[in-house]
Amino acid sequence: MQSPLFTYGEQQSQERFAIQNPQLLRVALNGSDDVLARKGAMVAYQGMVDFDGEYQSPSQRRSRARTGEGLDLMRCSGQGTVFLANLAQHIHLVDVDRGGMTVDSSYVLALDSQLNTEVLAVDSEYGISGSGKYQLNITGQGKVALMTSGQPLMLPVTPESYVNVDSDAIVAWSTGLRVQMQAPTTSTSVRTRRGSTGEGWELSFLGQGFVLVQPSEVMPPQNASIGGGLRGQFGADGQNRNNAWN
Template identity: 40%
Template sequence: MVRVGLAGEVMARAGSMVAYQGQLEFEALGSGGIGRFLKQALTGEGVPLMKVRGHGDLFLADAAQDVHLVDLDGSDGLTINGANVLAFEPTLSYDIRRVQGAGGAGNAGLFNCVFTGRGRIAITTKGQPVVLNVDQPTYADPQAAVAWSSSLQTGLQSNDSFGLGTLLGRSTGERFTLSFHGRGFVVVQASEEPPVSAVGGSGSGEQSGQSGLGGALGNLLGGR
C-alpha cells in the first residue's frame, strides 16, 4: 500500500483507492486520451486511469502487491508493463510503444508504457523484485520484467532450437527472452504470469510496508 499526501492532484490506477482522508475528488479518465485508448485496444496494453485532486491522504493498493516508488529526473525515461503501474504525478507523461527489437511479434507483453519527464511513479510487483544493473548483456523473461531504463537497447531472443523435440511439443518453457544492452537497470519480479488481453480496473489489497530497494527504487511508503 502507498500513501499519497495530496495537495493538488495525482493520476492513479482506476479502482486502486482503498481509503482516504480529507477532501478528495475522483474523475475517471479511461486510458488517459483517445490516442492511448486506441493503442490500448489494439495492443492490450495501457493503464485505466482516474484523476484524484484535493487535499488529504490517499491510500492506494492493487491486490496486496508490493509497491515501490521510482523518481524520474528527466534524464531518462522508464518503460513499464502497464499492469504494474499504480500511480504517478501529473508532471509525467506516457505513451504505449512496442518493445524495441520485438519486430512483428504480436505478443501483448511486448507493448509497454513509456514514462518521461520529472516526477514520481509508484509501481507494483508480485513479491520482492530484484534490480539488475545493466553493465553487461542482461536477459529476462518478458512476463517477469516489470520495468527498465528506456535508454537501454532491447531485443527479443529465441532460446529453443528447432528440432524433433520442438515438433513433438517439447520446450524449455523459456522460448523467448528480452535482452538488454547499454547502461541502466531492469526490475524483475518473482512471477512469469502470461499477459492479459487488456488491463482492466484493478482490485485492492492491503500490504504492510517493506524496506526500499535502493538505487533507483525509493522507500515503499511515502507522500508528495
C-alpha cells in the same frame, strides 16, 4: 477496545508519496498537484478528496485497442490523504528523471500527473507477427509507484554485461537501454516453448541502465470470480489469459 491491530496505525510522513507498509501506498494531496492512480486502487482516504476518471484522447484509445497496453486511471485531487493498493502487491517508489523509464502498465499503481506516457513496441528479432511486446514509456520528472509479486530483483546493465529476462517477469527498465526480443534457443521452435523446460520469450538488454524483475512470471488475475470458467481463471472477460495464478 484493545488489539495488536492498533500497531498498524497510519505512518506519518512529510513526503507526498510514502510507503505505509510493503503493500500499501500513502499519498498526500495538497490541493494543487493531482495524482493519477490505477482505477479502483483506493482503499481509504481522509479529507476532501475527489476521484474522477482520467480522460483518454482518441489516439490513446486507438493505441490501447491496437496494443492492449495502456493505463486505466483515475485522477485524485483535493486536500487530504489517499491510501492505494492492488491485490496486496508489493509497492516500490521510483523517481523518474529525464532518462525516462519503460514499464509494463500492469505494474503501475500511481504516478505524478505531470509525467508523460506513451506506448512503445518491442519487436521480435524474427519478425513474427504478433510476437512483439508493447510497453509503456514514462518521461518527465516525478514519482511512479510500481507493484511486484513479491520482492523484486534490480539488475544493472553495463556495456560489458548485458542481461536477459523472461518477458513475463520483466517489470521495468531504463528507457535508454537497447532491447531485443529473443526467441527460444533453436530457430526451428520459435513458435513454441523451449522443449519441456517451460521457458519461452526473453528480452535482451544492452547499454547502461537497470532492469527490474519480479519473482513471478505473472500477477494474480484482475477482477477474478470464485468458481470455474474464464472469469475464475483469468478475471473479467478472460482478460488475464497470460496468468498462471492458481
